Amino acid sequence: MVVCIATKVSAADPFIRTPQPLAELIEEGLANNQDVKSLESKVKGFREEISFAGSLDDLRIGIGVLNLPTDSFRFDQTPMTQKQLFIAQKIPWFGKLDLRSQQAAMKALRQEAILKAKRQELTRQIATAYYELGFVTSSQKINERLTKMLNQLLRVSEMRYSTGQGLQQDVLQAQVEISKLLDEQITLEKKRRTLEDRINGLLNRGNFIPVTPPQRLPYPNLVLEIKKLQTRALAMNPWLKVKQAEVDQAKVEIELARKDYWPDMDFKVGYGQRDDLENGQNSPDFVSASVVVNIPLWQKTRQNKKREATKALHQAALKSYQNLANSLPYRIDALATDIRKIQENYKLITDALLVQAEQWAQSSLVAYEVGKVNFNTTISSQINLLRFELQSENYLFSLYKKHAELVEVMGAPLLSQDPIDNGSHLQKEQTS
Secondary structure (H helix, E strand, O other): OOEEEEEOOOOOOOOEEHHHHHHHHHHHHHHHHHHHHHHHHHHHHHHHHHHHHHHOOOOEEEEEEEEOOOOOOOOOOOOOHHHHHHHEEOOOOOOHHHHHHHHHHHHHHHHHHHHHHHHHHHHHHHHHHHHHHHEEEEEEEEHHHHHHHHHHHHHHHHHHOOOOOOHHHHHHHHHHHHHHHHHHHHHHHHHHHHEEEHHHOOOOOOOOOOOOOOOOOOOEEEEOOOOHHHHHHHHHHHHHHOOOOOOOHHHHHHHHHOOOOOOOOEEEEEEOOOOOOOOOOOOOOOEEEEEOOOOOOOOOOOHHHHHHHHHHHHHHHHHHHHHHHHHHHHHHHHHHHHHHHHHHHHHHHHHHHHHHHHHHHHHHHHHOOOOOOOOOHHHHHHHHHHHHHHHHHHHHHHHHHHHHHHHHHHOOOOOOOOOOOOOOOEEEOOOO
């Protein structure tokens, strides 16, 4: 599954796909993840059971001895003694085999839907960890820049203190801030390794392999048409398909329970070979046939209970389906709202706060070097600037993570490859 991200690009190229490194990680995970491989084996097993469920029981064959006298155990003493060979075949009532085959098919469809849901869940987990790794890496870079800036301020404060123009507390404050950044750097390194371990685990790698973090990602300028997204989620969400398969399976089981009131038939044909009697009398062989059926005498405790149980299970499956179907539109709306609000935050911080913070940081640094502002104002302006940059990175990666989550709920990439439908669910934002 490839996650499609709409971005602010030319009209000729209305969307871009997942970053290539992430696409490769997802492909590796889908190919090697053990949970996915286990579900693939289950799907194969359920498919094989379809023909088995719709086939007749094995033909039975048997041998026997009838009416053998116990005083002599001779086969030629009485005319009723015979050696018998018989075959028997059980045939369910009309329609049962077809219903059993349908039941097995519904189980296979349900398992296939679970497999698809697991694939999409794995895709989202890998994408989320990848984007979190990108944010941690950006945090490390900003930490390094802030550390470099504070070291520069430390040298300036030491020089001013040595000439009697500055205060010792400025030097100490700079040293404290640098130590705090070093502690933060250790924490970020730990988070990075944890995220790389998570990705390696999802990909089922035998040994640890460093994961290359995402480079600068383009801003996904998304406009979501919520009604269309909700409609598509109701049609494509894999867990909803799982619930639908459970409803369909329960319907088949109700029909099977109704068929249980009708008897199965056990046909039996036998051939009895007789020996001529000891007095020379000829004894012709026998042929026999029979049909055995079950009689539902205990239907109050068997068939009736089975039918009521299947009806209850059908109601449970139907309510579970309705509950998910009712909640999906709200989940789509919540995700779309989150994306919209994050976009607003990102634009505010990049279009206004970052510009203002950069101007404040530059003017404060120049003013401090000539002694016009105090050290605390200067260091605060530098820290605020880089913290705003970090927050903008956080908003950017959050947009990608929320989009990956939205794709999982949708059950398919948001953008269709069909030119007619292209852009109908996720469009490029129009600038005024």
